[in-house]
Each structure stands twice: as C-alpha cells, then as structure tokens.
Amino acid sequence: MIKTFYFLALLFTALTLAPSMAHLLELPNKISLGRDDYLTVQQIYSGWAMLGIVIFAALLSSLILAILMRRDGWAFALVVIAFLCLAGGQVLFWTFTFPANAVTQNWTALPENWMELRRNWEYSHAAGALLNLAAMVALIISVLSARSRGLNTQ
Numbered sequence: 633m634i635k636t637f638y639f640l641a642l643l644f645t646a647l648t649l650a651p652s653m654a655h656l657l658e659l660p661n662k663i664s665l666g667r668d669d670y671l672t673v674q675q676i677y678s679g680w681a682m683l684g685i686v687i688f689a690a691l692l693s694s695l696i697l698a699i700l701m702r703r704d705g706w707a708f709a710l711v712v713i714a715f716l717c718l719a720g721g722q723v724l725f726w727t728f729t730f731p732a733n734a735v736t737q738n739w740t741a742l743p744e745n746w747m748e749l750r751r752n753w754e755y756s757h758a759a760g761a762l763l764n765l766a767a768m769v770a771l772i773i774s775v776l777s778a779r780s781r782g783l784n785t786q
Contacts, residue, residue, distance in 0.1 A: 634697070634700050637693055637696050637697040637700055640689070641694040641771055642768075644690035645764065646768060648686055648690045648718070648721075648764050651683055652721070652760050653765070655758065655760075655761055656757065656761035656762070659758050663750070663751075691719065694715040694771070698712050698715055706774075706777050707775075710771070711774050713770040714766075714768075714770040715767075717767035718763070724759050724763070725760060728752040729752070729760075735749060
C-alpha cells in the first residue's frame with residue numbers, strides 16, 4: 633500500500649509541478665507586457681481549470697501516504713511537509729490567483745487595477761511553483777530515506 637501511494641503522490645505532484653513551473657518560467661517575459669498583449673497571452677490558459685483534478689489527487693494521495701507513514705518519523709515528516717507545501721500552494725491560489733481570475737473574468741476584461749491583479753496573479757503562481765517544487769523534493773527525499781533505512785515500503 634505504501635509503495636502505491638508513494639507512486640501516486642510522486643506522480644500527481646510531478647503533474648502539478650509541470651504547469652506551475654511553466655508559470656514561473658514565463659513570468660519574466662510576461663510581467664511587463666502591455667494591456668492588450670497581456671490579455672492575448674493569458675488566453676493560453678483556457679481550460680487549465682481541469683488541472684484542479686490533478687492538484688486534488690496530489691493532495692489526497694500525499695495525505696493518505698502521510699497517514700500510512702505515521703510510524704516512520706523522518707519519512708513521515710517529509711511527506712507531511714510535502715502535503716503542507718501542496719496545501720500552501722492552494723492557499724496562495726485561492727487568496728490571490730482566483731480572485732484575480734474572477735475580477736478579470738478569466739483575463740477577458742481588464743479593470744483599472746489590472747496591473748495590481750497581474751502582479752498578484754503572476755507572483756502567487758511563482759510562489760506556488762516553488763511550493764510545488766519543495767513538495768516534490770520532500771517526497772523524493774522521503775522515499776529515498778525510507779528505502780535507505782530498509783523500511784518495508786510494500
């Protein structure tokens with residue numbers, strides 16, 4: 633059971649990390665775009681809401697893994713850190729990213745404070761990417777730690 637949930641947590645965290653890193657890597661080129669160009673570029677994210685399924689799966693699989701690993705101090709702590717990083721990314725999303733999406737009608741209309749909204753949107757995605765990366769690193773170290781100490785990860 634533990635191997636299965638390590639696999640699922642790693643898989644879904646990796647799938648969560650990929651689009652978030654895309655946001656992080658494109659930030660330097662997007663942050664100074666003008667109004668019309670920014671609206672145009674933002675349309676590439678149409679349909680990305682479906683990634684919520686992957687994020688939910690990453691959260692759920694890492695939570696279940698933490699429960700299964702509760703008797704293994706170090707590996708358990710790392711899985712909890714991974715879960716908390718994934719959850720922290722969601723706190724950022726729902727606090728900064730989603731409200732910007734709502735006000736701009738998914739970046740099809742720009743209000744007067746669009747530059748502030750853009751800043752919140754871009755930097756919350758960047759911070760979320762770093763949290764997703766930290767979650768992935770914590771999971772990898774956890775599985776390596778569990779294996780190096782000869783724990784039964786079946």
